[in-house]
Amino acid sequence: MRFVDLRGDIYLYCGDLPSQRRDYTRLNFIGLSLTKSDTLHIRHNVAHKIELCDDSVTIVQSEDVFEHIEYNQLPSCIDEIYRVLKPGGLLRISVPDYRCDVLERRSYKDSDGKIYYDPGGGGAFDYLNHQVTDGGHVWFPRYEMVRELLSSSKFEVARFLHYYDSSDDPIMNPIDYSLGYISRTPDHDDRVSRPRRPMSIVVDCWKKYSTELAGVTKGMLVDQLDSFLELYDRRPIKDNEGGMRSPHMFAIYFMLRHLDKKFIIESGVWKGQSTWLIEQACPRATVISIDPNLHYRSYISQRVHYESKDFSQLDLPRKYGVDPAATVCFFDDHQNALHRIQFAIKHGYRYLIFEDNYPPGKGDCLSVKKLLAQHDDAAKYLIEHLKVYYEFPPVYRREITRWNTPWVYPTKQPLLTEVTAKYRIFDDEATSYTWIAYIELK
Numbered sequence: 540m541r542f543v544d545l546r547g548d549i550y551l552y553c554g555d556l557p558s559q560r561r562d563y564t565r566l567n568f569i570g571l572s573l574t575k576s577d578t579l580h581i582r583h584n585v586a587h588k589i590e591l592c593d594d595s596v597t598i599v600q601s602e603d604v605f606e607h608i609e610y611n612q613l614p615s616c617i618d619e620i621y622r623v624l625k626p627g628g629l630l631r632i633s634v635p636d637y638r639c640d641v642l643e644r645r646s647y648k649d650s651d652g653k654i655y656y657d658p659g660g661g662g663a664f665d666y667l668n669h670q671v672t673d674g675g676h677v678w679f680p681r682y683e684m685v686r687e688l689l690s691s692s693k694f695e696v697a698r699f700l701h702y703y704d705s706s707d708d709p710i711m712n713p714i715d716y717s718l719g720y721i722s723r724t725p726d727h728d729d730r731v732s733r734p735r736r737p738m739s740i741v742v743d744c745w746k747k748y749s750t751e752l753a754g755v756t757k758g759m760l761v762d763q764l765d766s767f768l769e770l771y772d773r774r775p776i777k778d779n780e781g782g783m784r785s786p787h788m789f790a791i792y793f794m795l796r797h798l799d800k801k802f803i804i805e806s807g808v809w810k811g812q813s814t815w816l817i818e819q820a821c822p823r824a825t826v827i828s829i830d831p832n833l834h835y836r837s838y839i840s841q842r843v844h845y846e847s848k849d850f851s852q853l854d855l856p857r858k859y860g861v862d863p864a865a866t867v868c869f870f871d872d873h874q875n876a877l878h879r880i881q882f883a884i885k886h887g888y889r890y891l892i893f894e895d896n897y898p899p900g901k902g903d904c905l906s907v908k909k910l911l912a913q914h915d916d917a918a919k920y921l922i923e924h925l926k927v928y929y930e931f932p933p934v935y936r937r938e939i940t941r942w943n944t945p946w947v948y949p950t951k952q953p954l955l956t957e958v959t960a961k962y963r964i965f966d967d968e969a970t971s972y973t974w975i976a977y978i979e980l981k
């Protein structure tokens with residue numbers, strides 16, 4: 540096997556890969572081996588350049604490998620893995636934790652108690668030159684050293700799952716082994732199962748999500764403006780005060796048609812204008828529209844299923860046969876976006892659109908745009924789960940915002956710059972734009 544032979548989703552495992560390893564994850568991991576080249580392995584030294592394009596690999600797992608590579612060589616090695624990972628991709632690292640009693644006890648220490656050789660890690664110790672030789676562990680990982688390595692890397696999120704912290708306290712967060720099986724944890728290694736304690740420092744490093752919608756170009760968006768306007772001219776509600784206007788209606792029209800899913804859940808109906816658009820844009824989809832105040836509707840569809848309980852209170856798969864994996868959820872309900880995303884993750888909904896995507900300091904609800912600007916645990920949680928965060932561009936952009944302030948918010952380039960009579964409505968309603976965004980979860 541060679542790098543050029545890899546097809547489809549690529550999963551790389553640093554080192555030799557026992558064949559049953561694939562069964563634990565059901566992912567087609569390919570080993571990067573120093574010695575083997577066969578159907579399961581590419582001969583490759585992970586300290587060297589990987590002959591793959593940028594953004595091409597879904598997961599790289601490095602289990603008990605980095606401690607065999609000189610610490611000062613690791614930053615470039617990690618940068619190279621970052622380069623080949625797809626946006627939203629994962630580097631799962633596990634290295635022995637030398638705060639673990641099992642490893643600490645078996646290692647040789649100098650008069651200051653500093654470990655200089657671990658015979659359990661293989662290789663030999665050359666006393667003349669005072670160095671580990673023949674492929675043994677050349678450094679002895681502890682939390683602070685791995686944290687230092689990763690904080691200077693390009694990875695946006697490094698989630699430490701198992702380790703002993705600086706006070707020697709054991710930390711064990713749940714590990715999702717379906718993303719990469721790890722042998723030396725209390726779940727799989729009896730030496731540390733009673734009592735359960737960490738043996739490896741396990742870290743999931745996530746590359747940032749994509750900000751583009753795959754396959755969509757600006758030209759494709761501009762091309763759809765005319766067919767949208769033709770339809771929009773026939774809208775049932777001429778004054779949709781309190782609801783969406785042309786810039787976001789166009790976004791919904793384009794994205795729903797592009798995603799082309801079997802089910803569409805709309806949360807936030809108001810007078811029913813967006814329900815009408817959804818039906819028109821995707822006539823074959825099953826639509827469920829939710830609003831606690833359905834009495835505001837002036838457009839009522841005969842084909843749509845209406846519900847007045849909150850989305851999180853409904854069992855739509857049972858009631859309507861909704862398949863979450865074939866569903867787009869469109870939220871225009873001014874609710875907390877983090878709660879919506881947590882619910883979606885729990886129930887397997889992966890394709891979400893958020894209308895009220897206000898920037899920090901604006902709007903009446905916690906939006907995804909605000910969350911991502913927070914750089915806190917909630918933002919990290921989101922980044923770990925995000926594959927795509929795509930802000931649909933405005934059609935026109937004014938210099939002054941709806942809040943009568945200069946436009947300081949990061950925003951994609953508008954689709955059009957010169958205002959013409961044909962597209963005037965997009966300019967008239969330009970300040971109704973609030974960074975409507977599509978989100979794809981992993």
Ligand SMILES: C[S@@+](CC[C@H](N)C(=O)[O-])C[C@H]1O[C@@H](n2cnc3c(N)ncnc32)[C@H](O)[C@@H]1O
Pocket residue numbers: 779781782783784806807808809810811812813814829830831832835848849850871872873874
């Ligand atoms: C901005 S309006 C929706 C506009 C509509 N999408 C349109 O453009 O024509 C917001 C709506 O969210 C509804 N809403 C409030 N809480 C909700 C919830 N928990 N679930 C669903 N809808 C909710 C309100 O009753 C209101 O009708």
